[in-house]
Amino acid sequence: MLPAYFLIFIIYYPAVAIPQASSWFPSLSEHLWPSRSLYVASGNSINYNPNGSSFLWxxxxxxxxxxxxxxxxxxxxxxxxxxxxxxxxxxxxxxxxxxxxxxxxxxxxxxxxxxxxxxxxxxxxxxxxxxxxxxxxxxxxxxxxxxxxxxxxxxxxxxxxxxxxxxxxxxxxxxxxxxxxxxxxxxxxxxxxxxxxxxxxxxxxxxxxxxxxxxxxxxxxxxxxxxxxxxxxxxxxxxxxxxxxxxxxxxxxxxxxxxxxxxxxxxxxxxxxxxxxxxxxxxxxxxxxxxxxxxxxxxxxxxxxxxxxxxxxxxxxxxxxxxxxxxxxxxxxxxxxxxxxxxxxxxxxxxxLLSARVTNSVTSKLTMEFTTLYLMILLGGLLL
Structure with missing residues (x-):
């Protein structure tokens, strides 16, 4: 039987790290992290205030x-x-x-x-x-x-x-x-x-x-x-x-x-x-x-x-x-x-307003994605 954190990695991570995956697991990713799922699914729906803060309509x-x-x-x-x-x-x-x-x-x-x-x-x-x-x-x-x-x-x-x-x-x-x-x-x-x-x-x-x-x-x-x-x-x-x-x-x-x-x-x-x-x-x-x-x-x-x-x-x-x-x-x-x-x-x-500022920077995007992965792995470990 696969460890719980490994199952979470297989199911959840593609929906976060791969844009196309949001269409594979839309309900799951929306349930786990609604604001992130919406960002992945809609792509350009994030708006910005003049001060750089981000928000959604x-x-x-x-x-x-x-x-x-x-x-x-x-x-x-x-x-x-x-x-x-x-x-x-x-x-x-x-x-x-x-x-x-x-x-x-x-x-x-x-x-x-x-x-x-x-x-x-x-x-x-x-x-x-x-x-x-x-x-x-x-x-x-x-x-x-x-x-x-x-x-x-x-x-x-x-x-x-x-x-x-x-x-x-x-x-x-x-x-x-x-x-x-x-x-x-x-x-x-x-x-x-x-x-x-x-x-x-x-x-x-x-x-x-x-x-x-x-x-x-x-x-x-x-x-x-x-x-x-x-x-x-x-x-x-x-x-x-x-x-x-x-x-x-x-x-x-x-x-x-x-x-x-x-x-x-x-x-x-x-x-x-x-x-x-x-x-x-x-x-x-x-x-x-x-x-x-x-x-x-x-x-x-x-x-x-x-x-x-x-x-x-x-x-x-x-x-x-x-x-x-x-x-x-x-x-x-x-x-x-x-x-x-x-x-x-x-x-x-x-x-x-979004709780975290999202940028178009590849580095920032990857940081967010791997931070999410790390947290999910920790959560999986706690479930063992």
Whole structure:
């Protein structure tokens, strides 16, 4: 009979020292040393802070499939942005087909597109907020399409309970049939964009003035924001490309947003081992250099909504190229065939620091592996 330490060597050591072996003994290696197994299995999933410390983004919450709506609250108050909508409760939304989950697990949320309305009557729609609240995280939304169309104003965002003192992050937002997503932050006074940061978008502006001050109490609450460069980030072209992925990384280092159309989704996102450091420059980013992120962003719920007309879509309607007036647009349900979310999943990851710093050095890697082997041999000896 082989000694216990020899059996441990045969079974365990290959899974540590040989990368391919993680596929031979995945459950065993994960049981013996979960963090190490994850590193071996995912390879490039280790992230690094500016100070060199390493961490992983590990799964925290997943919103998808038939249980999607179990984890959300339906907002039924008047629209705070003065949209001409009636936000309905979950019972009404389900009964009228404004929310449902398809047999294939795809989640649908939409504004009413079947009811003809008299002039001045508001159209039914939905707004939901996650029951869970977050303080930092990596939020990855995979969707097939987002709402668009004349008079339509959708948003996917996070917001704190004490607005604006707990902050707001608008991840997806647009109006009418615009082609470029607009990212924005709204905060208490004392937060501005670092215009020298590394991002690919364009700082939003109006009347020739850049929106760099995030203060929600000035400039009609325009906040600070950036417009994505890609015309596949919002509207009809985004939908025609099969949708894609939006990601928001919120930690002590920054609040950054990326978007990827369907064929460009990073492999690590698909694998469930996200590593934002490999995604290139974000579309938009808020740096801590000019904004105290820990103080101004807290206790955020996730929100989806579809409003119509209102402060943005209503006020911009006359210059949008859309026909008639925004109020007239509301009357015909045929105008809202594209006012719907089609969601594959929303996944939230939490940041977990690694207990030991891992480097790409061959020497360091071998030291870790042989130290592990030595400890396992000692353990085996104690079992004899």
């Amino acid at each position: 590990l799964p925290q919450d997943s919103y998808s499939g038939q249980t999607f709506f179990d984890l959300w609250d339906f907002f039924t108050g008047a629209d705070p942005t003065n949209g001409q909508v009636n936000y309905v409760n979950e019972t009404v939304a389900r009964q009228t087909g404004l929310v449902y989950v398809q047999d294939n697990g795809i989640v649908i949320m939409k504004a009413d597109n079947t009811t003809s309305l008299a002039s001045g009557v508001y159209r039914n729609s939905v707004r939901i907020s996650s029951q869970a609240q977050y303080n930092t995280g990596l939020f990855i939304l995979d969707l097939n399409r987002a709402p668009w169309g004349c008079a339509v104003w959708p948003a996917f965002w996070t917001v704190g309970g004490n607005w604006p003192y707990d902050g707001e992050v608008d991840i997806i937002e647009g109006v009418h049939d615009n082609e470029h997503n607009q990212v924005a932050w709204h905060t208490a006074p004392g937060c501005t964009l670092d215009t020298t940061a590394n991002f690919t978008g364009t700082i939003s502006s109006s009347d020739g003035v850049n929106h760099t001050d995030c203060n929600a109490f000035i400039n009609s609450n325009s906040g600070c924001g950036m417009t994505e460069w890609s015309r596949a980030s919002y509207g009809p072209y985004f939908d025609s490309q099969g949708g894609g992925v939006f990601a928001m990384k919120w930690d002590e280092n920054s609040i950054a947003i990326w978007s990827f159309y369907r064929v460009a989704i990073p492999k690590d996102v698909i694998a469930g081992t996200p590593n934002p450091s490999g995604w290139g420059a974000p579309s938009a980013v808020l740096e801590p250099s000019d904004c105290n992120l820990g103080q101004l962003f807290a206790n955020h719920s996730i929100v989806f909504d579809i409003t119509l007309c209102g402060d943005w879509a209503g006020n911009s309607y006359a210059t949008s190229g859309c026909p008639g007036t925004c109020e007239q647009r509301l009357m015909d349900p045929a105008n809202f065939q594209n006012a719907s979310w089609s969601i594959n999943s929303l996944k939230v990851y939490r940041k977990v």
